[in-house]
Structures are given as C-alpha cells and as structure tokens.
Amino acid sequence: MGKTSRALLSLLAGGLVLSLGLAFSGIGVQKESEQAEVAAPTAEEIQALVQSACTSCHGADVKGGAAAPSLHNLDQKYDQAEIADILRNGKGGMPKGLVPGNEDYVAEYLLTLQ
Incomplete structure (x- = not known):
C-alpha cells in the first residue's frame, strides 16, 4: 500500500470514528425540553415549608410575631406575583x-390564609 493510500485510509477511519462519536454522544441524554418536570409540592409539603421558614418571625400561626407582620389577608395588599417576588x-x-x-x-x- 502506498503512502497516499495509507493517508486516505487514515483520514477515512478518523472521519468514521468522529462521525460515530458525534452520533452516539447524545444517547441516554435528554434535552432540557424533554426532561420530566418536577412534581409540584403537596399542600402538606407547602404548609411544612411555611412552618419551617416563616414561623420564627411571623409567629406559630403566622398571624404576626415580634419581628414580622401577619401573613393572613395578604390578598388585601399583594397579588401572588408580588408575594413570590418578596x-x-x-x-x-x-x-x-x-x-x-x-x-x-x-x-x-x-393568599388562602384569612
């Protein structure tokens, strides 16, 4: 086999390896748009989260504490987007x-707390 034939064969083999590598690089990997969404927390999980994150300042019943106001009747002051932003x-x-x-x-x- 001549130098030209060997060089061409090496080039073709390298191209094949590169092509296969690119073709199989995405196997088993989901695109971000294909990934399963995380389930929304249950009502109990949200209540537990509020108890652990809010009661130290807003009081055990979140009706206000020494350090922070009541979280009841927030619908009179804020909408959901504003509360989420805070x-x-x-x-x-x-x-x-x-x-x-x-x-x-x-x-x-x-917003359900009255």
Whole structure:
C-alpha cells in the first residue's frame, strides 16, 4: 500500500470514528425540553415549608410575631406575583431565598390564609 493510500485510509477511519462519536454522544441524554418536570409540592409539603421558614418571625400561626407582620389577608395588599417576588428577593427585614424554588407555591398558599 502506498503512502497516499495509507493517508486516505487514515483520514477515512478518523472521519468514521468522529462521525460515530458525534452520533452516539447524545444517547441516554435528554434535552432540557424533554426532561420530566418536577412534581409540584403537596399542600402538606407547602404548609411544612411555611412552618419551617416563616414561623420564627411571623409567629406559630403566622398571624404576626415580634419581628414580622401577619401573613393572613395578604390578598388585601399583594397579588401572588408580588408575594413570590418578596419571597425571592426579600423586602425590608424579610430575607430572600427562604423557600428556594417554591416561591410561587408558597405565595399561592399564603393568599388562602384569612
């Protein structure tokens, strides 16, 4: 076999290996859009989250404590998006990030408290 034939064969073999590697690189890997969504927390899980994250300042019944106001009747002051924003970013003495990833669920729950 001549030098040209060997070089061509090496080039073809390298191309085949590269092509196979690219073709199989995505096997078993889901694209972000194909990944299963995480299930929403249950009502009990949200209540437990509120108890663990909020009661130290807002009181055991979240009707207000020495350090923070009542979380009841928030619908008279805020909508769900505003509450979720406060949970994400904090406001005044309220620290941010107490319920990471659950802000919308907790905001929805808090709006049910009368």
